[in-house]
Amino acid sequence: MDVAVVKQLRRIRTLGRGASGAVVWLASDEASGELLAVKSAAAGGAAQLEREGSVLTGLCSPHIIPCLGSRAAECGEYQLFLEFAPGGSLADEAARSGGCLPEPAIRAYAGDVARGLEYLHARSLVHGEVKARNVVIGGDGRARLTDFGCARAVDSLLPMGGTPAFMAPEVARGEEQGPASDVWALGCTVVEMATGRAPWSDMNDLLAAVHRIGYTAAVPEEAAQRQVHRSAALGSPFVASAAAAGDYKAAPAKQQYTSPKSTLQDALWDSDTDDEDADETPAERIGALACGNSALPDWDSEDGWIDVCHQVHRGADSPPADVGYDLVWPEESDAEREPSAVAADDSNGIPRNAVVTDSSIWQYSL
Numbered sequence: 001m002d003v004a005v006v007k008q009l010r011r012i013r014t015l016g017r018g019a020s021g022a023v024v025w026l027a028s029d030e031a032s033g034e035l036l037a038v039k040s041a042a043a044g045g046a047a048q049l050e051r052e053g054s055v056l057t058g059l060c061s062p063h064i065i066p067c068l069g070s071r072a073a074e075c076g077e078y079q080l081f082l083e084f085a086p087g088g089s090l091a092d093e094a095a096r097s098g099g100c101l102p103e104p105a106i107r108a109y110a111g112d113v114a115r116g117l118e119y120l121h122a123r124s125l126v127h128g129e130v131k132a133r134n135v136v137i138g139g140d141g142r143a144r145l146t147d148f149g150c151a152r153a154v155d156s157l158l159p160m161g162g163t164p165a166f167m168a169p170e171v172a173r174g175e176e177q178g179p180a181s182d183v184w185a186l187g188c189t190v191v192e193m194a195t196g197r198a199p200w201s202d203m204n205d206l207l208a209a210v211h212r213i214g215y216t217a218a219v220p221e222e223a224a225q226r227q228v229h230r231s232a233a234l235g236s237p238f239v240a241s242a243a244a245a246g247d248y249k250a251a252p253a254k255q256q257y258t259s260p261k262s263t264l265q266d267a268l269w270d271s272d273t274d275d276e277d278a279d280e281t282p283a284e285r286i287g288a289l290a291c292g293n294s295a296l297p298d299w300d301s302e303d304g305w306i307d308v309c310h311q312v313h314r315g316a317d318s319p320p321a322d323v324g325y326d327l328v329w330p331e332e333s334d335a336e337r338e339p340s341a342v343a344a345d346d347s348n349g350i351p352r353n354a355v356v357t358d359s360s361i362w363q364y365s366l
């Protein structure tokens with residue numbers, strides 16, 4: 001019987017890390033050299049990541065990061081396998097450009113995000129956390145939406161969430177989170193690209209900022225100047241010109257690791273976890289809106305440099321099954337992670353035609 005190892009992935013290093021505990025790794029396929037991003041959550045965040053994967057799996061747009069598969073590991077950990085975006089996030093790109101991006105680049109990236117949102121909204125989905133850190137630049141130089149941890153159906157009864165500084169007024173007030181809220185956040189992202197800072201970063205009290213968003217007519221100054229109109233992103237003068245002009249084409253990013261950097265201000269979020277002593281204050285309710293995964297990653301961590309063994313053994317017979325996209329994660333040298341196979345159509349774990357050994361996965365040809 002033919003036996004074939006489908007893919008052996010080698011973990012290279014950390015690309016990003018969220019407050020929820022999710023970590024995004026760069027990994028390479030040993031055989032082809034193909035690079036992948038692996039978003040991984042421990043047991044506590046596994047359900048949220050699985051939900052994120054189920055949203056992403058149904059999407060297909062050049063402006064949304066493709067999900068290539070997923071797997072649930074024995075220890076309760078969950079992993080999403082994503083197309084690697086070698087340009088990193090828009091926040092990384094702004095940092096590389098000295099803190100902010102030139103206007104042609106902002107127009108082009110905003111146009112890409114607007115098209116991604118248009119695609120989502122046409123499917124009655126809301127991203128829920130548009131910001132520079134959640135938009136990555138693909139190998140073709142175009143921007144793609146990522147991080148669907150706060151994504152929701154338009155009519156969802158799930159709690160609203162997102163990153164406070166990017167919240168639209170109706171989200172800050174806890175009223176609704178719809179397509180217009182994403183467009184507001186796109187405007188905030190334009191501010192971020194233009195200034196290198198999140199909107200409202202002049203305010204050092206998070207809850208005061210969210211109260212200002214929700215209960216005053218204030219708008220981020222740059223967004224107003226750039227006329228990013230929340231009710232019609234692609235129709236707005238600023239973004240429409242990006243869509244039509246073609247005045248900027250980002251250089252295709254090389255298929256290589258790009259060191260992530262932060263230009264955002266951690267201090268803005270310091271009060272996010274502060275306890276409020278009053279039971280039913282607006283501030284408390286506003287504070288509860290923040291998604292658990294909305295804080296900034298720890299870019300300074302030394303984690304992620306892990307050598308991976310790729311010892312393999314031949315397996316025994318196993319019944320065949322229909323399996324789509326399969327990946328194999330070999331056992332790591334630190335023995336922290338169990339090896340297993342990944343199938344896009346079997347998010348619960350090992351494909352039925354796979355054989356697990358102590359150190360690898362073998363899979364029968366179908």
Ligand SMILES: Nc1ncnc2c1ncn2[C@@H]1O[C@H](COP(=O)(O)OP(=O)(O)OP(=O)(O)O)[C@@H](O)[C@H]1O
Binds near residue numbers: 022092146148149296
């Ligand atoms: N496909 C990818 N290719 C390259 N880098 C990526 C990819 N996906 C994510 N990253 C990097 O990892 C970072 C974190 O990813 P993501 O936002 O999905 O994680 P998260 O845990 O939900 O973080 P948070 O919610 O705090 O933004 C991104 O800002 C980006 O720098």
